[in-house]
Amino acid sequence: MWQLYQFPLCPFSRKVRLLLSEKGIAYELWRENPWEGRDEFFAMNPAGRTPALHDPERGKTLSDSRAICEFFEETVEKNPLISGTADQRAEIRRLIALFDESFYGDVTGPLLYERMKKRLILRQSPDSRILREAMRLAHDHLYYIDYLIDNRPWLAGSTMTLADLTAAAQISVADYLGGIDWSNHDQARGWYAVIKSRPSFRPMLSERMEVIQPPRHYAEVDG
Amino acid sequence: MWQLYQFPLCPFSRKVRLLLSEKGIAYELWRENPWEGRDEFFAMNPAGRTPALHDPERGKTLSDSRAICEFFEETVEKNPLISGTADQRAEIRRLIALFDESFYGDVTGPLLYERMKKRLILRQSPDSRILREAMRLAHDHLYYIDYLIDNRPWLAGSTMTLADLTAAAQISVADYLGGIDWSNHDQARGWYAVIKSRPSFRPMLSERMEVIQPPRHYAEVDG
Numbered sequence: 133m134w135q136l137y138q139f140p141l142c143p144f145s146r147k148v149r150l151l152l153s154e155k156g157i158a159y160e161l162w163r164e165n166p167w168e169g170r171d172e173f174f175a176m177n178p179a180g181r182t183p184a185l186h187d188p189e190r191g192k193t194l195s196d197s198r199a200i201c202e203f204f205e206e207t208v209e210k211n212p213l214i215s216g217t218a219d220q221r222a223e224i225r226r227l228i229a230l231f232d233e234s235f236y237g238d239v240t241g242p243l244l245y246e247r248m249k250k251r252l253i254l255r256q257s258p259d260s261r262i263l264r265e266a267m268r269l270a271h272d273h274l275y276y277i278d279y280l281i282d283n284r285p286w287l288a289g290s291t292m293t294l295a296d297l298t299a300a301a302q303i304s305v306a307d308y309l310g311g312i313d314w315s316n317h318d319q320a321r322g323w324y325a326v327i328k329s330r331p332s333f334r335p336m337l338s339e340r341m342e343v344i345q346p347p348r349h350y351a352e353v354d355g
Numbered sequence: 356m357w358q359l360y361q362f363p364l365c366p367f368s369r370k371v372r373l374l375l376s377e378k379g380i381a382y383e384l385w386r387e388n389p390w391e392g393r394d395e396f397f398a399m400n401p402a403g404r405t406p407a408l409h410d411p412e413r414g415k416t417l418s419d420s421r422a423i424c425e426f427f428e429e430t431v432e433k434n435p436l437i438s439g440t441a442d443q444r445a446e447i448r449r450l451i452a453l454f455d456e457s458f459y460g461d462v463t464g465p466l467l468y469e470r471m472k473k474r475l476i477l478r479q480s481p482d483s484r485i486l487r488e489a490m491r492l493a494h495d496h497l498y499y500i501d502y503l504i505d506n507r508p509w510l511a512g513s514t515m516t517l518a519d520l521t522a523a524a525q526i527s528v529a530d531y532l533g534g535i536d537w538s539n540h541d542q543a544r545g546w547y548a549v550i551k552s553r554p555s556f557r558p559m560l561s562e563r564m565e566v567i568q569p570p571r572h573y574a575e576v577d578g
Contacts (some may be wrong), residue, residue: 199445226419226422228422229402230419234404
């Protein structure tokens, strides 16, 4: 069976978990703290980042969340998540990059550094100026989701795609870390509530990262 | 015809240019300084990043370098660059991510900030400590290329793929900015010399970014 090396608040691992579940692919969760720089993990993924997927029976290893998702999209027919015409697939991939790069760089990355890495590893206090800026930028991204959902039922069009799973994975980590203020984002909140209620999403909402607690609304499916 | 919005030292635009040329797709170069935050450019790409591709006749716009490359790989048969089995395609995409994310984050990004952005925009001097660290990390990446090329003719296997173009695009920008010390990297240097000599690569080597000059070996094909 596939072993997924990840930690609970890794947004890229969450994306892969959602895709695996939606496609009905069985996997085990293996805990990896990439900041510990374990040699065995670098042997699996020279980039030293989570997620990595390893199948010991077949001696196969995959890494990089987008490469992993494309692999299963190509090899498992069930529930296509990068589907449609070439134009539609380009739109899905554009949005995946927007959330994996811009949202992560603006919001999830700084929140993880200030609220998780500083607490767990560096034993420092978070910088409130950086937290405020991340929360301000989160609003800009939520406004963009509001705009998309005003025009389409899902982020990339008429069906749920990997763009929705990618955005929800990033947002869920930011939400866990208290970085999301949902007021005035009715469209984004409605879209997120639908994703949150999917069977693929529920197990993640009940998991906790040591020491760090999420706000009360985090795991509420109608929250 | 496609209009490519880019600036000369954008490594992601260079990757797209190499792919377009290798596939024989005609395009015009349009200069875009993403740091100026032009409204018309944000309308084309809400992420505000280069490259973006626009076809005014067909009213079509593409953005994000990986989404663009996947689009042309799907729609243009000539010279497949993400080819082979699903496993091989996963390996190509893993390496693309390694260079677009890790190499960029470790090397190209800091060099662009210190040597281009500080000079052109912020009117500050570069931080020599950050430059030294970027050059140290560049060696680690070149050692990894040496290791790959010891075992395979190209980075991802027996044929040239988008992994090679991605790595060469990042390295060429770092090399322009004086961040690459090629000594003790014979395999990587040999591999890069082959890519440099391709017709798709030559036009880029003769372009210059205003104010900033590359080192002498930069444009030498046997350099």
